[in-house]
Amino acid sequence: MTGFPRIKSYMIVAGLCLLLCAGRGLAGDAALPERIILNLTETPFSSQAVTWRTREKGLSPRAEIIPVSDLLNPEIRPGAFPALSTPVALDDKTGVFQHSVVFSGLLPGTVYAYRVGEDPAWSEWNQFKTAQDQPEPFTFLYFGDVQEEVFSMCSQVFRVAFQKEPEARFWLFAGDMVDNGPDDRLWGDFFSALGWISRTMPLVPAAGNHEYPDPRKTTADQRRITSLWRPQFTLPENGPEGLEETVFRFDYQGLRVVVLNGNEKIPEQALWLEGVLSNNPQAWTIVVIHQPAYPISQRKTHTDFQDLLVPVFDRHSVDLVLQGHDHGYARTVSLKNHQPVSEKDKGVVYIISNSGPKFYPPGDRYDHLMARTLSRTISFQSVRVEDNILQYRAYTLAKETVDAFEIRK
Ligand SMILES: [Fe+2]
Ligand SMILES: [Fe+2]
Known part of the structure; x- marks a missing residue:
């Protein structure tokens, strides 16, 4: 007897639950x-x-x-x-x-x-x-290769970065966000690691070699960026033909950002870049490219970058070139024609960042060009752009500053 009302209330609760779930389940x-x-x-x-x-x-x-x-x-x-x-x-x-x-x-x-x-x-x-339609100080964040242990380890990088710079206006990734671009489960890990951050913080991704299929398992004509790239991002289509959404540019409050694709068609990109930088009303210019012009690992140098891209960077006094790929951290002194120059010569500073737990043994080929190197460090970087000053900082997972410098105009 006493059990009857209780069973009835259970049934009412279960019925309500079913209704509510069905309401959501209409869409499923x-x-x-x-x-x-x-x-x-x-x-x-x-x-x-x-x-x-x-x-x-x-x-x-x-x-x-x-x-x-x-x-x-x-x-x-x-x-x-x-x-x-x-x-x-x-x-x-x-x-x-x-x-x-x-x-x-x-x-x-x-x-x-x-x-x-x-x-x-x-x-x-x-x-x-939205951005302002004129120059105004702002900060953005820059990440190097995330690539491995993306969910277990890099979630932490993203959360710490968001805590450090909650008002950053966009997050720029210098490529190798996942280890194997065609594998959707790895992208699932990447977006899970970001959580709701990607819903409120615009992403600016550059294509790394790992966003392409493994060259050891594919023929040359299969070496195209993962077919997941263009559907899952919606990026400017203002790059050279055939490189839409992997090579593009945009202006943000006094800064011109140019994203290059270090994986293919470098001569075409050098030509296009020359045009983009010849007609640049912004005070500051930053280029993003995955593979570095001056490697810090023992892998071979991209001589085509040095021959074709660096002269364009030099000619137009690009302020920063943000890179990844070498799984270490480095910042060069100001360079022109592959040599250190003084600040008044408006050289180019090249940075390599690593935002994941994969590390390569360092090489020393370009040690003479480096202002700062770090080994076995996961870092993320903030870049603050103001009228006459650009302030750069690199942070560890413990939010400690491990590198900082300024460029003044
Ligand atoms: Fe990488
Ligand atoms: Fe890479």
Whole structure:
């Protein structure tokens, strides 16, 4: 007798649960947006790219956006942007749908809330801030190779970096974000390690050699960047033909950033770079490329970089070249024509960073060019760009500063 009401209340709770779960289950997990990633566009003061994926196709995937100051105003409806959707085959024989939206017509220096999905499977509301449409001081972060133990070890790097510089405006990755680019599970680890950070912090990725298939297992004509790259990022398509979304440029509050692809077509990129830097109204210029011009490992030097790219960097007084690949840390003194120069000669500073736990034995070929080297260190870097000064700092996992310098104009 006494058990009856209790059973009844259990049934009511179970029934409620079923209803609630069914409400969510109408869409099901297959419709829920995953891997929501912000990327910068060519005009970050007026537009913003977002990419996500779902397991099922969906009827009308889209993104909604509203200035965060209007989010709670019932009179103002969010703007809706239909997604471009594309099916992507994964190497485990399953598939996903990748969706992308470029929000346009945004106001500069404004915090927006956005969400992606469709009824009833929406993401949470996330935020981003557009760039100003003129020079203004800001900070961005730069990471070298993450590549191995991405979930177990690099989650920590990302969390510490976010704590250190929560107001950074974008995160720049110098390539080898995963160990094997065609393996979607490794990208899953990378985006899991980032957690919600990629939903609020725009990523600027450069392509490393590990974003290409293993050369030991593929023929030359199969050496194309992983087919996952372009669907999972939405990057500026303003690079040379055939290198869309791996070679691109954008301007951000007084800084020109040029991302190169050190894996292929270097002569074409040198030519394109010459044009991009000849017509550059920004006070500061940073180039990102995975493979270093002056290696610190025992691997061979990319002589084509030294012959074709370095003269362009020199001619246009690029301020910093941010690199990875050598699984160590190094910063050169100011260089011109492969030689140290004084500050007034406006040379180029080359940095190699390593943000993961894989380390290579160091080589000493270019020790005479180095201002600072570190061995067996995981680091991340902040770069603060102001009117007449650029401040650079490298941090360890313990948030200790292990390298710092400034460039003054
Ligand atoms: Fe690497
Ligand atoms: Fe590499």
